[in-house]
Amino acid sequence: xxxxxxxxxxxxxxxxxxxxxxxxxxxxxxxxxxxxxxxxxxxxxxxxxxxxxxxxxxxxxxxxxxxxxxxxxxxxxxxxxxxxxxxxxxxxxxxxxxxxxxxxxxxxxxxxxxxxxxxxxxxxxxxxxxxxxxxxxxxxxxxxxxxxxxxxxxxxxxxxxxxxxxxxxxxxxxxxxxxxxxxxxxxxxxxxxxxxxxxxxxxxxxxxxxxxxxxxxxxxxxxxxxxxxxxxxxxxxxxxxxxxxxxxxxxxxxxxxxxxxxxxxxxxxxxxxxxxxxxxxxxxxxxxxxx
Amino acid sequence: xxxxxxxxxxxxxxxxxxxxxxxxxxxxxxxxxxxxxxxxxxxxxxxxxxxxxxxxxxxxxxxxxxxxxxxxxxxxxxxxxxxxxxxxxxxxxxxxxxxxxxxxxxxxxxxxxxxxxxxxxxxxxxxxxxxxxxxxxxxxxxxxxxxxxxxxxxxxxxxxxxxxxxxxxxxxxxxxxxxxxxxxxxxxxxxxxxxxxxxxxxxxxxxxxxxxxxxxxxxxxxxxxxxxxxxxxxxxxxxxxxxxxxxxxxxxxxxxxxxxxxxxxxxxxxxxxxxxxxxxxxxxxxxxxxxxxxxxxxxxxxxxxxxxxxxxxxxxxxxxxxxxxxxxxxxxxxxxxx
Numbered sequence: 289x290x291x292x293x294x295x296x297x298x299x300x301x302x303x304x305x306x307x308x309x310x311x312x313x314x315x316x317x318x319x320x321x322x323x324x325x326x327x328x329x330x331x332x333x334x335x336x337x338x339x340x341x342x343x344x345x346x347x348x349x350x351x352x353x354x355x356x357x358x359x360x361x362x363x364x365x366x367x368x369x370x371x372x373x374x375x376x377x378x379x380x381x382x383x384x385x386x387x388x389x390x391x392x393x394x395x396x397x398x399x400x401x402x403x404x405x406x407x408x409x410x411x412x413x414x415x416x417x418x419x420x421x422x423x424x425x426x427x428x429x430x431x432x433x434x435x436x437x438x439x440x441x442x443x444x445x446x447x448x449x450x451x452x453x454x455x456x457x458x459x460x461x462x463x464x465x466x467x468x469x470x471x472x473x474x475x476x477x478x479x480x481x482x483x484x485x486x487x488x489x490x491x492x493x494x495x496x497x498x499x500x501x502x503x504x505x506x507x508x509x510x511x512x513x514x515x516x517x518x519x520x521x522x523x524x525x526x527x528x529x530x531x532x533x534x535x536x537x538x539x540x541x542x543x544x545x546x547x548x549x550x551x552x553x554x555x556x557x558x559x560x561x562x563x564x565x566x567x568x569x570x571x572x573x574x575x576x577x578x579x
Numbered sequence: 580x581x582x583x584x585x586x587x588x589x590x591x592x593x594x595x596x597x598x599x600x601x602x603x604x605x606x607x608x609x610x611x612x613x614x615x616x617x618x619x620x621x622x623x624x625x626x627x628x629x630x631x632x633x634x635x636x637x638x639x640x641x642x643x644x645x646x647x648x649x650x651x652x653x654x655x656x657x658x659x660x661x662x663x664x665x666x667x668x669x670x671x672x673x674x675x676x677x678x679x680x681x682x683x684x685x686x687x688x689x690x691x692x693x694x695x696x697x698x699x700x701x702x703x704x705x706x707x708x709x710x711x712x713x714x715x716x717x718x719x720x721x722x723x724x725x726x727x728x729x730x731x732x733x734x735x736x737x738x739x740x741x742x743x744x745x746x747x748x749x750x751x752x753x754x755x756x757x758x759x760x761x762x763x764x765x766x767x768x769x770x771x772x773x774x775x776x777x778x779x780x781x782x783x784x785x786x787x788x789x790x791x792x793x794x795x796x797x798x799x800x801x802x803x804x805x806x807x808x809x810x811x812x813x814x815x816x817x818x819x820x821x822x823x824x825x826x827x828x829x830x831x832x833x834x835x836x837x838x839x840x841x842x843x844x845x846x847x848x849x850x851x852x853x854x855x856x857x858x859x860x861x862x863x864x865x866x867x868x869x870x871x872x873x874x875x876x877x878x879x880x881x882x883x884x885x886x887x888x889x890x891x892x893x894x895x896x897x898x899x900x901x902x903x904x905x906x907x908x909x910x911x912x913x914x915x916x917x
Contacts, residue, residue, distance in 0.1 A: 339746055399616075426637075426645065
């Protein structure tokens with residue numbers, strides 16, 4: 289009898305707590321980003337006078353911050369257009385190069401028996417768990433020596449090495465799900481390994497490859513530490529992340545303008561995320577539910 | 580040396596490929612194909628091996644070498660592989676003021692950051708377990724703090740917590756009756772709980788909360804995936820027997836989640852322990868929030884003492900390896916299940 293009443297009491301309590309907690313979660317996850325957009329549209333003096341406003345007053349909305357933040361330094365702006373161009377170059381470069389490296393790598397690890405296959409898998413995962421700051425020191429020294437420290441190329445190469453492990457892991461999981469018999473059939477028809485890979489497995493793996501490309505794009509776009517170490521002295525090569533962090537330290541740039549910069553930094557990632565959310569979540573947790 | 584340690588949990592999670600009997604059988608039949616496989620295998624994997632070797636493995640070895648030499652940014656060009664090796668850097672670093680503090684701060688930050696992130700992720704996964712209209716969208720929204728760029732997230736937090744015009748302090752003073760605005764990110768004042776000094780500064784508490792906010796989606800994602808694999812029949816049976824929701828959680832759901840929680844603990848602990856971005860961007864390492872990773876950066880850039888920076892990074896990696904090994908020894912069984 290007592291358990292039945294406990295059940296009823298708990299159900300009633302949870303019936304109230306659950307929705308309340310979901311609302312709380314939504315507020316903490318979304319409000320900071322709403323606040324970011326809100327401040328980017330409000331004039332600075334209004335923000336200082338009415339810091340608690342939860343929506344802009346009519347007629348208060350001001351797009352000037354975006355013009356300020358995007359315009360080049362020569363035009364009195366902050367030059368975020370250049371930073372965006374740099375971020376795109378770095379992110380796209382990392383995606384293309386890392387796919388060129390990791391698709392064949394993942395295929396080999398998934399399909400082919402060759403010496404050291406298992407060890408390579410373990411080594412790559414180990415790499416992924418290494419502290420970035422430990423790698424940062426020698427890479428900083430190395431790229432200083434070969435005088436490539438201020439370049440976007442150097443940064444892309446470092447990023448590719450950083451994401452190669454997780455890319456191969458994600459893609460290998462997918463290749464594992466494609467039946468080998470399909471390729472064996474192709475082999476009977478006279479295909480070599482490489483032909484079978486190109487014409488049979490690769491087209492089937494396209495969804496995973498797309499998900500992986502988006503994932504790598506996000507990592508490269510968001511990355512901060514290596515961009516800071518490599519590019520900080522060359523303002524012309526700053527990425528959006530680096531530009532925002534460097535300018536937020538100075539008192540000359542108004543907070544509302546920097547909020548516009550934050551929106552510019554965040555929007556591409558959030559858009560990409562909502563477009564690809566289903567594939568991404570599936571790709572990352574593949575294998576996690578095996579128990 | 581860390582390669583062996585941290586790899587293990589992921590390795591066990593990853594090493595569950597489908598049975599490979601069929602390629603093996605065909606190899607016995609046609610060894611020409613096996614030879615081709617080996618050749619093609621090496622060919623396909625070599626670009627990855629080359630880039631990871633030059634950009635990750637060699638640098639790690641080089642860090643070890645740098646840690647034993649007197650290297651500063653000025654004499655960098657003259658330093659070769661065969662330099663003067665000594666333990667001076669380690670001696671200087673381990674005895675320098677603030678190193679032990681930084682280590683303790685790192686531990687507090689990673690333990691509480693990991694615990695809060697996984698706890699919140701678990702609660703969120705449970706709350707969103709039962710289907711309702713728009714649940715897919717809510718679940719996607721939960722992941723936003725994790726995918727958003729760290730620089731933007733920290734900047735918004737800094738602005739929201741600003742003592743002059745931040746929205747948190749505005750409502751704190753007007754609605755919640757705080758006497759003074761709280762300097763969340765620039766106060767070294769220790770936090771007290773029931774009159775107990777926890778040796779945690781206000782700023783450190785704030786960065787721990789930030790870590791929980793930013794990382795709970797990761798735990799949420801994996802716990803949700805794991806929950807979907809729990810068969811409904813178990814809970815239905817318990818429900819027929821009159822088990823209350825908390826009992827069903829305690830005796831049916833939680834045991835199924837424990838292996839996933841164990842793996843998440845290792846992963847999140849490693850990442851939080853090594854975290855540089857969040858604290859550097861939020862506080863710059865001031866006010867009792869200097870973790871070792873930020874200290875390494877400080878030695879590398881501001882003090883231009885590469886040798887000492889490398890030595891500290893190695894100490895950090897070594898301590899992490901020891902902690903993870905101890906954890907795996909204690910909870911190794913749970914790991915194997917995962």
